[in-house]
Amino acid sequence: xxxxxxxxxxxxxxxxxxxxxxxxxxxxxxxxxxxxxxxxxxxxxxxxxxxxxxxxxxxxxxxxxxxxxxxxxxxxxxxxxxxxxxxxxxxxxxxxxxxxxxxxxxxxxxxxxxxxxxxxxxxxxxxxxxxxxxxxxxxxxxxxxxxxxxxxxxxxxxxxxxxxxxxxxxxxxxxxxxxxxxxxxxxxxxxxxxxxxxxxxxxxxxxxxxxxxxxxxxxxxxxxxxxxxxxxxxxxxxxxxx
Numbered sequence: 001x002x003x004x005x006x007x008x009x010x011x012x013x014x015x016x017x018x019x020x021x022x023x024x025x026x027x028x029x030x031x032x033x034x035x036x037x038x039x040x041x042x043x044x045x046x047x048x049x050x051x052x053x054x055x056x057x058x059x060x061x062x063x064x065x066x067x068x069x070x071x072x073x074x075x076x077x078x079x080x081x082x083x084x085x086x087x088x089x090x091x092x093x094x095x096x097x098x099x100x101x102x103x104x105x106x107x108x109x110x111x112x113x114x115x116x117x118x119x120x121x122x123x124x125x126x127x128x129x130x131x132x133x134x135x136x137x138x139x140x141x142x143x144x145x146x147x148x149x150x151x152x153x154x155x156x157x158x159x160x161x162x163x164x165x166x167x168x169x170x171x172x173x174x175x176x177x178x179x180x181x182x183x184x185x186x187x188x189x190x191x192x193x194x195x196x197x198x199x200x201x202x203x204x205x206x207x208x209x210x211x212x213x214x215x216x217x218x219x220x221x222x223x224x225x226x227x228x229x230x231x232x233x234x235x236x237x238x239x240x241x242x
Contacts, residue, residue: 014148014189016165017127018233019051019060020078021185024110025068033108034061037091038080039125059127059167064185072111073182074228076131076172079103079115082124088116101156111183129161129168130187134226137171143225144169146204148189148197148232164189176226186221188231194218197232 024030027050034040034052043060044051053060059080082088089096089104096106104116117128134140141160145151149162149169161170169187191197194211197220201208209221209229219233 014150014164014191014232016190017059017130017167017169018188018190018231019053019062020127020130020187021062021064021231022075022112022183023066023070023181023185024063024112024183025066025070026109027063027065029109030061030063030112037093037106038114039082039088039091054125055123058123059125062185062188067181068110070110070181070183071179073179073184074132074134074176074226075111075182075184076133076174077105077113077115078130079117079128080125081117081119081121081128081167083118083121085116085118088124092116127167129155129170131159131170131172132226132228133174133176134171135173135176137173140171140225147222147224147230148191176228178227184228186229186231187224188219188233191232191234194220194232194234 031042031050031052035042039054040052042050042052043056048065050063051060052063085104092104092106096104098104105113107113119128137160141162144162149164152161152163152168155161155170159170159172161168198211201220201222207223209223212219212221216236216239217233218236219231221229221231224230
């Protein structure tokens with residue numbers, strides 16, 4: 001992934017975990033599940049992707065249409081934060097599982113596993129955390145800090161974590177194998193200036209995957225640890241999704 005100097009991103013402002021992008025074969029099945037059971041709505045639907053969430057400016061899922069079957073790869077699960085877990089659980093279909101810590105998990109489709117966590121939140125069904133597999137979780141957490149994520153206390157289970165705007169990325173020991181058809185496309189964090197991140201990435205020698213200047217956003221994509229792609233996305237003044 002290129003050389004990285006610890007602390008070099010200290011002046012960069014990663015604001016929030018903006019969205020998690022997935023490659024899926026049946027995006028309508030997943031979006032219908034989310035709108036029916038997870039308090040979300042379809043924010044935007046194009047020929048290539050469906051964007052869903054409970055709030056356009058908070059944690060969202062981007063479902064890119066791609067050939068299946070998909071493989072879970074590096075993604076273990078995505079957990080959403082709710083203020084009333086009992087009420088949220090009542091909206092789930094049969095088959096949901098309760099974890100040791102009281103959180104609730106449901107397998108949606110194509111390897112996508114969604115968790116619900118009760119915690120204070122301004123918006124229900126915003127991100128609590130995304131869980132990734134890592135061969136060496138502690139080292140991976142340190143590497144994410146060089147990418148602008150902030151240090152965070154370990155989870156209740158002792159798992160290494162980093163933080164972005166109150167949401168976490170946590171690392172579970174396991175094989176984050178590169179697979180032919182991964183479920184996870186990328187993790188996206190909101191930033192004030194994508195251009196600033198492009199300069200920093202070049203100075204650090206990071207592996208840049210892409211730079212995309214779209215109608216409402218300007219974004220840098222870099223390859224992070226264990227080939228997880230990270231997007232630094234800037235919302236333009238024209239950004240007006242609801």
